[in-house]
Amino acid sequence: MDFTSACAAIKRHQQSVADDRYLSDPHARVHRVFTGSAARFQRWQRDWNRGDQCAMVAQLRTGHSPLLAGYLHRIGRWDSATCPYCNGADETAEHLVLHCSAHEQARRDIWPGGQFNTDPRRLWDFLERIGAVTRPPDWE
Numbered sequence: 001m002d003f004t005s006a007c008a009a010i011k012r013h014q015q016s017v018a019d020d021r022y023l024s025d026p027h028a029r030v031h032r033v034f035t036g037s038a039a040r041f042q043r044w045q046r047d048w049n050r051g052d053q054c055a056m057v058a059q060l061r062t063g064h065s066p067l068l069a070g071y072l073h074r075i076g077r078w079d080s081a082t083c084p085y086c087n088g089a090d091e092t093a094e095h096l097v098l099h100c101s102a103h104e105q106a107r108r109d110i111w112p113g114g115q116f117n118t119d120p121r122r123l124w125d126f127l128e129r130i131g132a133v134t135r136p137p138d139w140e
Contacts, residue, residue: 057120061093069084070091085102086101096132097123107126111126
């Protein structure tokens with residue numbers, strides 16, 4: 001095997017190892033749920049007017065958001081991880097967006113027919129609808 005072929009084979013092997021690790025990582029589950037993709041890399045919206053909108057959606061997608069009681073409890077900033085909206089389960093990103101019974105109507109309004117998609121603007125609209133964030137004045 002020549003040098004170029006050996007380098008390509010090593011690169012393919014390393015990519016395969018990285019993909020396997022990503023798919024088996026429980027923390028990557030949130031990313032896969034919110035992006036709708038098993039790919040490790042997902043493009044973000046580049047046309048947002050405010051960086052904090054993109055940052056807030058990114059934090060929520062990764063489960064490291066100050067909007068989540070589970071995250072705040074994990075870092076010692078909140079007494080309980082229980083969802084303050086439904087008091088039923090730990091408030092994770094998946095629970096807040098997909099399962100919280102208190103937000104059932106907002107989910108139906110934002111994602112009609114129960115067809116959840118990964119559009120960050122719809123996620124932002126959902127956060128506004130439930131009162132987790134406020135609509136900035138420059139939002140179109």
